Amino acid sequence: MVLLENDSFLTELTRLFQKCRTSGSVAITLKKYDGRTKPVPKKGHPESFEPADNKCLIRASDGKKKISTVVSSCFELIFQLAYSNLLRAHIDGLKKKDKKSKSKKTKATQ
16 A cells, blocks of 8 residues: 555545546545554553544555555645545546336335
8 A cells, every 4th residue: 555645645546536437446445543553452551652633544445556645634624625626526427326116116015
């Protein structure tokens, strides 16, 4: 997994969306990130670790290529605006959900 800067993450995410436009999908996950690189021990004395500020880890994958970035709380608003504009531009390729008509259900029950 490649850890990128915020701006380069958005450009790579744009490339992922364009590559998966005709077929495929892009999976995006967000989670709170405290800066730890090692897992928390189950037993024993857990290290007391206090993060300096709140951060968010954002990952994107198309199944083959994985990219990620860490967004700090001071850059959160700027990144959120750019990220939402990117999603609005590339989310139009979604398939509409097939709705079953109510008339079929009522005929089946009668």
